[in-house]
Amino acid sequence: MNRFAHLLDRLSYEPRRNGKLALMAEYFREVPDPARGYALAALTGDMGFRYAKPALIRALVEERTDPILFRMSYDYVGDLSETVALLWPALAARAGEHGTAPTLPEIVEALHVAGRSEIPSLLSNWLDRLDETGRWALLKLITGSLRVGVSARLAKTAVAELGDLEPADVEEIWHGLEAPYEELFAWAEGRGERPDVSDPVPFRPAMLSHAIEDGDFQKMEAGDFSAEWKWDGIRIQAVCGRDAHGALAKRLYSRTGDDISGAFPDLVEALDFEGAIDGELLVMREGLVQSFNELQQRLNRKNVTARMLKDYPAHLRAYDLLSEDGEDLRPLPFAERRTRLEALVGRLGGDRVDLSPIVTFDGWEALAAARADPAGHGAGEDAAAVEGVMIKRLDSPYLAGRPKGHWYKWKRDPHTVDAVLMYAQRGHGKRSSFYSDYTFGVWRQGEGGADELVPVGKAYFGFTDEELRRIDRFVRQNTVNRFGPVREVVHELDQGLVLEVAFEGLARSGRHKSGLAMRFPRVARLRWDKPPREADRIEALEALVDPS
Known part of the structure; x- marks a missing residue:
């Protein structure tokens, strides 16, 4: 466990991608099975424990320390694992009375078989036997909140670097593997064959795009590219295949390979083909694409009610065809894959799957006009759900990751609003000592006729370290009040801080005091030059609300 704790500690302070890769690759090379496999499962988010929850951890530490001291410390530190690791009495650990530190396999295997009543004593014993860093890592592990700046794909890339594999090689068999992944490590190190994963509905690593930058169009010939709308949903992969008994197996994957089939049984039921479609998950009602806010009602649901299925019907808008009838189409040019996709969608029929239309253009100026006015260039009544355009090279194969020169995204310009900082809260990980999460508001007329600020969103990125x-x-x-870990900041007509906030869109929301919900808000600029009285009013935002 100490070696794993050391890895997490170093990852949390390493800002460079290549630095993180080197740290993980070194750990995977030097640490034997099964410990490295359990570490990989933790880093990829594929490890969970039923009964080890934050509430249990809080109860344990309040038995060992003064509850008021713990709550004050948690308020100050801002991170549960770090607070408990520092507060936990370590007399037994210092004296060595409880033996050596537990190993990572010992912890994982015990938690998988332990009952609810056994967890408190197990955790207490392990916390006594570990030092501060070990306790911090243990609590991060069992709560599933590592926050060390490592994505699942980056961890798989580190495994691939043990040998001559590509990250996509690991991704393609990932869903047929289980921790501690001994066959995977043997394959990566050249000691074994490729794991035999007989999954009839495998995930295929997604191909991603680069944002258009200044000067890109000067290097690109318009005739070499195709364009289509970029829809405001979530990217998914719909996969169907025959299992060993000849039955049609079906699965929906997120862009990162998470199985989301259970949340969208209505769409899964409608799939009737053998192959893999790359597309956008949307909510469609009466033939019209609904706002992302409506799709959010279906996301991350473990249980889907009949009312949800009726009110928020799921829909797949197809972009690409990755395989068909057992044939891998990814090496083919995009133009050929698109032709086959059109034929497949045409055969499917029904009202759950349709084709993302091609945007016609004869030059970059014409495409710019379409991007600025989707309604007038083929998107029609669905224009409000268009985020911009995707630009794809006609001869491009489907390549995993984000290869340069193949696909580009040209998003519509974001909206901006000048809002006043109202509340702040500490961040997590490296930001746990900074107030980095901000709630901001705009002016509206109050009940008595006087202007008042009403919260319209929260943001925690978009600024530099110096600005932070x-x-x-x-x-x-400038704190004027405190509510647990949240500080209220002065926000009056002539006192306060104005933030220029960029966001992708607005929708009505009964859960927010302002009645509005922002999409992807981020701090675009700090307006130290602007007094709060000159910040925007809610009427300016009302005009931007998605009409759907």
């Missing part, structure tokens, strides 16, 4: 330090200093010097 300046905002943090402002928050500390």
Whole structure:
């Protein structure tokens, strides 16, 4: 466990992607099975424990320390695992009375078989036997909240670097593997064959795009590319195949390979083909694409009610065809794959799957006009659900990851609003000592006729480290109230901080005091030059609300 704790600690302080890769690859090379496999499962988010929850951890530490001291410390530190690791009395560990530190396999295997009543004593014993870093890593592990800046794909890339594999090689067999992945490591190190994964509905690593940058169009010939709308849903992969008994197996994957089939049984039921379609998951009602806010009602649901299925019907808008009838189409040019996709969708019929239409253009200026006015260039009544355009090279194969020069995204310009900082909260991980999560608001007329600020969104990125330090200093010097870990910051007509906030869209929301919900808000600029009285009013936002 100490070696795993050391890895997490170093990853949390390593800002460079290649640095993180090197740390993980070194760990996977030097640590034997099964410990490295359990570490990989933790880093990829594929490990969960039924009964080891944050509430249990809080109860344990409040038995060992003063509850008020714990709550005050948690408020100050801002991270549960770090707070408990520092507060936990370590007399037994220092004296060595409880033996050596537990191993990672010992912890994982015990938690998988332990009953609810056994967990408190197990955790207490392990926490006594570990040092501060070990306790922190243990609590991160069991709560599933590592927050060390490592994505699942980056961890799989580190495994691939043990040998001559590509990350996509690991991704393609991942869903047929189980921790501690001994066959995977043997394959990566050249000691064994490729794991025999007989999954009739495998995930295929997604191909991603690059954002268009200044000067790109000067290097690109318009005739070499196709364009289509970029829809405001979530990217998914719909896969169907015959299992060993000849039955049609079906699965929906997110862009990162998570199985989301259970949340969308209505769409899964409608799939009737053998192959893999890359497309956008949307909610469609009466033939019209609904707002992303409506799709959110279906996301991350473990149980889907009949009312949800009726009110928020799931739909697949197809972009690409990755395989068909057992044939891998990814090496083919995009133009050929598109032709076969059109034929397949035409045969499917029904109202759950349709084709993302091609945007016709004869030059980059014409495409710019379509991007600015989707309704007038083929998107029609669905224009409000268009985020921009995708530009794809006609001869491009389907390549995993984000290869350069093949696919581009040209999103519509974001909306911006000048809003006043109202509340701040500490972040997590490296930001746990800074107030980095901000709630901001705009003016509206109150019941008595006087102007009042009403919250319209939250943001925690978009600023530099230096700007973060300046905002943090402002928050500390201008706090007027506290609500647990949240600080209320001065926000009056002539006192406060104005943030220029960029966001992708707005929708009505009964869960928010303002009645509005922002999509992807981020801090675009700090307006130290602007007094709060000159911030925007809610009427300016009302005009931007998605009409659907």
